[in-house]
Amino acid sequence: MRIVVPIKQVPDLVEELELLPEGTDLDRDLLTFKLNEYDDHAVEEALCLKEAAGAEVVVVGLDEPEIDQSLYTALAKGADRAVKLTGDLEGWIDTHRRVAALASWLASEPFDLVLVGVQAVDDLDGQVPALLGARLGVPHVSVVTRVEPSGDGAALVHQEYSGGLAAELEVRLPAVVGVQAARQAPRYASITRVRQAMQEGSIEEVAATGADEAAGLRVRRLFAPEASGHAEMLEGNVGEVAERILELLRTRGLLKA
Amino acid sequence: MANDVLVVVEEQDGTVTDATRELLGAGRALSGELGGEVLALRLGPGSLAEQLAGADRVLHVEHPALEPYNPEAWEVTVAEVAKERGARVVLMATTTVGMDLGPAVAARLGAPVVCYVVGAAVDGGQLVATAKIYGGKLLAEVEVPGEAAVLVAIGGSFAPASGGSVPEVEPVPAPAALDGLRTAVRQRIEPDRSDVDITAADLLVAVGRGIGDRDNLELVQELADALGAPLASSRPLVDQGWMPKSRQVGKSGLKVKPKAYLMFGISGAPEHIEGMRDAELIVACNTDPNAPIFEVAHFGTTADLFDLVPALVERVG
């Protein structure tokens, strides 16, 4: 079985997000990027599959900020190959362009499964799993928490719905799966292992093609949600804030004492 | 080319979801500007027409592959109906269905798609959508050109359709492609109901990734115990294996509506908000003054949870 895991860097949302003067994109120079958390789960699920049933795991990323670190980390965790798609990829690349680049590379890479993160926080025009599946002409299932091979040429996946409901689906391979969470918490790679992977210098670079198809959306402006519904902020020291909170509960009869 | 708005209907146990009724509301407003009809697209047994007031017509497709939900079957059907009718806008909710189908149907129609939509309008003949990005920290206003578009809307963003009579039902034949699917539903998996029922509590203490470490959970558990409230959490703690799934609040967890919801170290991503926005009192503790949760909470504090929680425990005794 051959599993491809596309991974992506996203801005760390704990940091302040500053807009460029035009107001249609973030000031990317000020951002810290980190691996999209769902991609960490997709890598984990791929490695679990490899351990349980044997598989070759290939991670692939577009040449976006700090992607090398994440590709090396995936190698350190046990991925077999890491590929970086390079080219003119400055700024905010919309999902359609990303998918076009990934799809044209995948056309020359046979695969049984593509495990992508269920979504990334930074895009507007939809989620990669469905676009990629539609584009490659293979079935896709998103919001998945477990993937297992089932007999020949198929996989069993758990898809989640609201209210804690889920279903087990059987999908014929090749297929694209959007991973919400791996069957277990993503593993860590020690710094020593990541350094070792770096020294082995094993990222393959491939020129991206096809990344010129745009989503067809035009961003008028980005803006912070208006403060209309903003919470009343509790002022004072921690003791005073604690008192206020307990008072709120007391007046609603929710404090026993 | 028609100017119709096509709404993909979702139901649970025979009841049309609130999100669907909101899409019908959004559809009514859009069709007022576009001049077409609002078509509710129901896939599965029973048209549910009596619950779909707000639609001008229910397009009803029945086929064994459509129930229970099968992503491939729904994708083929929604795309075919949208194409055949020349729908101007296809509306879906940000559920598993919307995430599976929205971008895929758009790809099949060659149309643009916007996800996490919280607003939509027609401005000088141009469809304009507003969507949440960066986990709700920012909104984007985007022009959506073209002859068709798919919008995937967040629950709670539009007023539900109100009033109106039971729409007429138009049976639509199932696409032939439903007989050769590569995806099959093997079994439904019910949630584990052996744990406490967080949906039944008047008071909930909820914790998120701000807790940092599994060992620190003891701290908030102590507060929850002192208040006699169950401990709930955001999704990442469940995915880490730190909290049971039965305690997860949100889109893919449980919807709660307690009298008070005290939250510590939760950012307020749209998926979490979906599960708790109807709590009567929401008090949020988050060190980031720009955390989106403060748009939803009634009271907030930027105190550090590692200071505030012990201070609360001390005072509750």
Ligand SMILES: Cc1cc2nc3c(=O)[nH]c(=O)nc-3n(C[C@H](O)[C@H](O)[C@H](O)COP(=O)(O)OP(=O)(O)OC[C@H]3O[C@@H](n4cnc5c(N)ncnc54)[C@H](O)[C@@H]3O)c2cc1C
């Ligand atoms: C299909 C889908 C379904 C999902 N379903 C759900 C769901 O059901 N429920 C859910 O919760 N999520 C769900 N998510 C995930 C959701 O998108 C967010 O990733 C998640 O809600 C974030 O959890 P969080 O707020 O705990 O973590 P983060 O977003 O990481 O936020 C942590 C917060 O803690 C604050 N903080 C840090 N340290 C401190 C401190 N010392 N004191 C106070 N505050 C501190 C930070 O400022 C930050 O705002 C879903 C995602 C997808 C794609």
Ligand SMILES: Nc1ncnc2c1ncn2[C@@H]1O[C@H](COP(=O)(O)O)[C@@H](O)[C@H]1O
């Ligand atoms: N530039 C990219 N390079 C590699 N993988 C990507 C890229 N963009 C998106 N992906 C994959 O698609 C998933 C969903 O992203 P998105 O649909 O953009 O929200 C991510 O979690 C990645 O697995």
